[in-house]
Amino acid sequence: MSMAVATKESTREYRAEARFQRVSPQKARLVLELIKGRGVQEALDTTAFAKKRIAPVVHKLLTSAIDNAKYVAGEEGIDLDVDNLYVKLALANDGPRMKRIRPAPMGRAYRYQRRLTHIVLSVAERGTANGLVTKVEDAAPAAATAKKSAGKTAGKTKTAKATKPAAKKAAATKKKSGK
Numbered sequence: 001m002s003m004a005v006a007t008k009e010s011t012r013e014y015r016a017e018a019r020f021q022r023v024s025p026q027k028a029r030l031v032l033e034l035i036k037g038r039g040v041q042e043a044l045d046t047t048a049f050a051k052k053r054i055a056p057v058v059h060k061l062l063t064s065a066i067d068n069a070k071y072v073a074g075e076e077g078i079d080l081d082v083d084n085l086y087v088k089l090a091l092a093n094d095g096p097r098m099k100r101i102r103p104a105p106m107g108r109a110y111r112y113q114r115r116l117t118h119i120v121l122s123v124a125e126r127g128t129a130n131g132l133v134t135k136v137e138d139a140a141p142a143a144a145t146a147k148k149s150a151g152k153t154a155g156k157t158k159t160a161k162a163t164k165p166a167a168k169k170a171a172a173t174k175k176k177s178g179k
Helices: 025-035 040-049 055-076 136-178
Strands: 002-007 012-021 085-103 109-125
Touching: 012 055, 012 085, 025 040, 025 055, 025 085, 025 109, 040 055, 040 085, 055 085, 055 109
Parallel strands: none
Antiparallel strands: 002 012, 012 109, 085 109
16 A cells, blocks of 8 residues: 655645555445445444445455544644544445466366455545535525426426327227227
8 A cells, every 4th residue: 555645735645555456446436435434433334334345445445544544634733623534535446357268068168367456545635615505595585486396396206197188099999990
């Protein structure tokens, strides 16, 4: 596992990588999708109890990313709140493939590939909650607009349902008259 630090405008990212893991990227992504965007404590709990073979590796990698964040913040004198960290990036990229041969009937050989994965985790500190809170006055007109649009679509579906049986009746009468 290696450490790298990327800098954004005001948010710092702290990374950890696990390379050449003996699991296919598709299987690793199943665990990574569970933790993407979650807080680090929730992500650690999720990986601790996930029933996948790669979950302990992801758990260890996430712990490494958190430790990297603590170390870099201490070295640079940054005030870091570990409880405010979340999983910003979780990737499972293709690694090299190992080509293998399996014996087959009648002296033949079937080729197969063992896939390897490079897993990248990045944690960052959540921004301030100023943009997350909406005022009650702003939310009320939006709710009224949503109700109006919902009423319009409901009316359209009723008329579409009403015309559909009429078309079926017309088709049935044509069949009877055709006989």
